[in-house]
Amino acid sequence: MSTVDDYVASLSAALHGPKRTKARMVAEVRADLTDAIAERTQAGLTHQQAADQVVREFGAVEDLVESWQRELTIAQARHTARAVALTVPFVIACWTLLHHTGGDTLWHLPSTLAAVSAVAAVLAAATLATTGTLARWLPTPDRLPLTVAWAGTAASMSMALATLALAISAVLGTNWPLLTTAGLLTATSHALVAGSARTCRRCARLTAPHRQAT
Known part of the structure; x- marks a missing residue:
């Protein structure tokens, strides 16, 4: 080489x-x-x-990594925020429709999880705005990538729990085709958000303020 x-x-x-x-x-x-x-x-x-x-x-590679990793971390935060912003509204709409058509088969669990996911979606939208056009005038907060990472993690965990609830409801309920479809869509959204959030957490740790101070 x-x-x-x-x-x-x-x-x-x-x-x-x-x-x-x-x-x-x-x-x-x-x-x-x-x-x-x-x-x-x-x-x-x-x-x-x-x-x-x-x-x-x-x-030296070590001298380049610090500044370049920050750029990559912000890019990953945007990637995670975009995944949350695109999937969460769709999943919540799916849960809402299912709640109105499926009665009490979901035990109201997705309604609670939808609130958690909705907060993550709002933060994701704010992140995209802050690190996009507004970045020309406003500095990107150091802890924003880590905040986005954990918000994405919370949203993905909500999706995972909702997937479990939908799977159980599909077995016990009579509207199983619709419940199964919703469960598959939620599981797919969970996979997309969870993977991106996991990478974002890793990137955020590499550029955390306490690491830069040491």
């Missing part, structure tokens, strides 16, 4: 966040290194000499 490959691999392993965003950032680093090496080999250096020089001047 070449010097550039080693450097890029180390950088990629140290960064965590949305796959596409991370891949784009790593690809940009590789392209910059390759261009710089090409310029220096044209000036008379051997490829290895140029690669060693360019990598040394580019900076």
Whole structure:
């Protein structure tokens, strides 16, 4: 493996966040290194000499990770917020419709869980606004990614409990086709939100204020 490959691999392993965003950032680093090496080999250096020089001047991986990880963490927070904002309203609408058509078969559990999910959806929408256009004028709070991560976790847990309630209701109730469909949709939404929230928690821990202070 070449010097550039080693450097890029180390950088990629140290960064965590949305796959596409991370891949784009790593690809940009590789392209910059390759261009710089090409310029220096044209000036008379051997490829290895140029690669060693360019990598040394580019900076240690540890020095790059801190600032780049924050960018990835915010991107992951937006990814999680988007997943919550898109799935939760749909799931709540599904639960509400089912509640009106299915009577008391849901034991009112999804109604309680819907309130938790709704709060998470409002926070998600606020996060998208804060880290989007408003980010030009307002700084992104340091703890926002962690807050989004746990809000997403709470929403996903609500979906998991609702899935269980819907599954039991489908077995005990007479409206099982509708209950089963709602359960499958809720389970799918849970999987989408839970995975993103898990990654967001990991990213948020890497850029937490107490880590930066140590």
